[in-house]
Amino acid sequence: MTHTALLERAERVFVGGSNGEFRLPPEANLVVSHGEGAALYDTAGRSYIDFLLGSGPMILGHGHPDVVEAVTRQISRGTTFMALNEPSIRLAERVIEAAPCGEKIRLVVTGSESIQFALRAARAYTGRDRYLRFEGGWHGVSDSALHGGRTLKPGTYPATSPDGGGIPRSWSGDVLATPFNDVERAAEVVERHRGEIAAMVIEPLQRCILPRPGFFAAMRELATRHGIVLIFDEIVTGFRMAWGGAQERYGVIPDLAVYGKTISGGYPMAAICGREDVMDVMNGWRPADDPKRIIASGTFNGYPVGAAAGLAVLDVLERPGTYERLFAMGDRITREVTAMGRRLSVPLLVGGEGPVLQVLFTSDREIVDYGSMFRADKHKAYVFGVELIKRGLFVSPYEKIYLSLAHTDDHIDRLLQSMEEVLRDVIAKMD
Ligand SMILES: Cc1ncc(COP(=O)(O)O)c(C=O)c1O
Known part of the structure; x- marks a missing residue:
């Protein structure tokens, strides 16, 4: 052909x-x-x-020969089980160990899914619906995330609109955006919406924008003071900017962090990890009628081939x-x-x-x-x-x-x- x-x-x-x-x-x-x-x-x-x-x-x-070998070995032993499996347990341990915020983890498939679940967890944990994000960041393609990322004109904050068709316009009301690196604006919006914001989501290297000194520390303090779950989207930065990701490089520890890309070894694999009390809303043993219990499940969660590939990558990156x-x-x-x-x-x-x-x-x-x-x-x-x-x-x-x-x-x-x-x-x- x-x-x-x-x-x-x-x-x-x-x-x-x-x-x-x-x-x-x-x-x-x-x-x-x-x-x-x-x-x-x-x-x-x-x-x-x-x-x-x-x-x-x-x-x-x-x-990379180490990844090829790890994946080839895993493929012949079975490609997906739904049940617990050794490569996924080992990858989970390594990510939690490396991530400064890591206490508990769930392995999912795509970055978009991981952000979606992190937002859902924050909403359930706080009992609030809104979240704050930063204008122009990218957090994948879920209906929750596609507001205020691709505004056609900057400066419309804190109101957002859907990034494209097919996204419920009514959801934009729950998504607030402020400019990256602007502490006052974020503080003003959080103050104005006191008690309403579940999460603050930050892409720590927002596209190619570096944080100004003190910006993340201020966001950390704001989130803590207002009971907001601070989520770092480490899908690009995790294991790439440093072994401990952006948390290590920029010196601020969020409540939750999501990972993808680097830990995937080129296979579908992503993760949400962080504080045990927040992550516990994903605990499937909670009663089904517990309003805090969220569904964060999927056929390929804990995908052993992706985990085997990811482990091989981390072994090399750790050198x-x-x-x-x-x-x-x-x-x-x-x-x-x-x-x-x-x-x-x-x-x-x-x-x-x-x-x-x-x-x-x-x-x-x-x-x-x-x-x-x-x-x-x-x-x-x-x-x-x-x-x-x-x-x-x-x-x-x-x-x-x-x-x-x-x-x-x-x-x-x-x-x-x-x-x-x-x-x-x-x-x-x-x-
Ligand atoms: C910072 C960030 N968050 C989330 C995503 C979404 O990840 P995925 O494409 O695996 O759904 C991306 C993808 O490029 C990303 O760069």
Whole structure:
């Protein structure tokens, strides 16, 4: 089957010709044939260095031998049981041990599900319906989470509206949003809705926005004072920004945290963990008529193949030098791309840090909130991404780049060379 024929078939069968929100324009569209380490190959025989990493899970690169061995072994022993199984118990222990907030855990399948259950748990635990989030963050696709994440215009807070069709508009009333990094605004909203807010949900590296010093500590204090369950969405940051995730990196311990991507080893696997008294609302032994008892169940919960893969990944990440290496690569990219922008007179900022970065084309001095992201030139970012793909660097034209332990200094050299070429030959000529 030729590459073009596969793309045509995909166009015929897949709605929008893609798997979802991630889609590539015709001039850069591709069908993946396979991946190997940091390399990705398409069905036209072209090769790429992968800086998308499946949107984050492939932190060891593709087909890591330890993951392949662990998964192969598990597959021959059975792929799903519904019942307790050893790999899931071992993964649960390791996540709880590493997560500063970890006391009890439930293993689920997707990140979206984990956020949905964490919100449900907070509502049941507090007996309140509302939750507070930060404008422009992303917490997956559940009907609860899709309010106030993709507002078309920043600054409408604290009112939210559904992020897209099919989401009950009436639910937006229970979702309040404030700007990331703005302590006063959050405090004002919490004060105004005193006794009504069940949870505060934070994406600790919100897309590519770093927390300002003191922001999380202030949110922790606010949540504690008002009996609000503080939830960290560690789906991107968990085991990636540090072994103890964003909690360790930014020094604040939430009540609950959700994990996905990194602990999945590339298989469907996610987790909710945290304070035992809050997690206990998921306890299936509670009487069915207990209003605090929530249903947080699923056919694939405790999925042994995902757990075996996740354990193999954690074994590698735990080795000395992992986070130093990921941050050394990220720091170099940030430094060099910032210098390129200055040299070539292309106003830009590099957001994020360590293994999660994003280039924003903006004249702002700092990336502080959704407004900063909103003002950045999305068209330039898109062209930048597409031109990099054409040069064999596989990135998302809309979003972050991810770094893995499979990336070498040569891969980073190639990324930087191509970035400089695109900035000089294409982006600098766009205005
Ligand atoms: C911060 C964050 N939360 C939640 C999710 C949802 O996870 P999933 O796509 O596994 O449902 C994502 C996915 O990209 C994410 O980045």
